[in-house]
Amino acid sequence: MSKIIVFGGSGQLGQCLQQVAKEKNITEIEFLPEEQANILNPDILEAVFAEYKPTYCINCAAYTAVDKAEDEVDIARKVNKDGVANLSKLCKAYDTTLIHISTDFVFAGTGNQPLVETDEAAPISVYGLTKLEGEQVIPAYTEKFFILRTSWLYSEYANNFVKTMLKFGRERDELRVIWDQIGTPTYAIDLAGCILSITETRNQNFGIYHYSNEGVTSWYDFAKVIFELGKVDVKVVPVRTAEYVTKATRPTYSVMDKTKAKTQLNVEIPYWKDSLQKCMSRL
């Protein structure tokens, strides 16, 4: 049986992986929280790899505070680039396959056609830039890797847009939500299923993949459906990006084409509203 280690094991995706591993009865898997395995500490990482000699290393650890990253470039880069380099070196040394998670925010988002894996990445935020640097450092050290770029992750765990909307929707009379940023939400449970199917099938089609749910929406439409399904009665005002000021700039259009994942990883991808319904029924 494959031995799997998961870094960032207590974050949103880490917790989803715990749930899906349990459902699939995958037991040879270790979830390592930051306190136990900081990816910036090479000595601890070496000890972890020496102990488990893993077949797979799943990296869910990341600096994900998009706005805060604009003021904390050094720490964002350390975690999203240097930490990934540390893991990549050890994956090579222990013949471990690395499954790393990246983001739609590596793209500028100025186009209007679904993005494929070979499209030019040109980040417009510190978070996006440091995540791209993390992607680029992997092949410098190891060949056996999967990089899964995903977008707009949500789940019943940790902090995410769905939970923020439900909280604000219950507390406030009115919310302003951006309607001119277009993308696709992803239920982190679905992504966790995709990741574990790579390990279960021992897929060897290494490389970069796009993985989100199916379909296309805006943050505004996403919010409207969240309130509809959650039966929350709140006024939602559609606003343009220019009217909702944030520290970091986000892509205007970051819909990803998932043809490669569907054909090379053999995964079936649920429609975003179906997955949202599933998540909401569990919240």
Ligand SMILES: NC(=O)C1=CN([C@@H]2O[C@H](COP(=O)(O)OP(=O)(O)OC[C@H]3O[C@@H](n4cnc5c(N)ncnc54)[C@H](OP(=O)(O)O)[C@@H]3O)[C@@H](O)[C@H]2O)C=CC1
């Ligand atoms: N959330 C989203 O909308 C999206 C996320 N992604 C990517 O998906 C992946 C998973 O994201 P998600 O689970 O949502 O993010 P979370 O922020 O929920 O989880 C990230 C985890 O990484 C941990 N971490 C931070 N620094 C370190 C470190 N130095 N060593 C070890 N662990 C560390 C955090 O711990 P602590 O909380 O204690 O700091 C946290 O538990 C990330 O790579 C992210 O970039 C991609 C697209 C969308």
Ligand SMILES: Cc1cn([C@H]2C[C@H](O)[C@@H](COP(=O)(O)OP(=O)(O)O[C@H]3O[C@@H](C)C(=O)[C@@H](O)[C@H]3O)O2)c(=O)[nH]c1=O
């Ligand atoms: C809370 C809120 C957000 N927004 C907008 C701001 C932003 O453009 C969008 C989402 O805001 P959030 O801050 O929740 O999410 P954000 O941190 O921008 O989400 C991103 O996280 C990183 C980690 C990723 O990799 C991306 O794929 C993406 O999911 O919604 C509103 O318009 N109204 C609101 O009340």
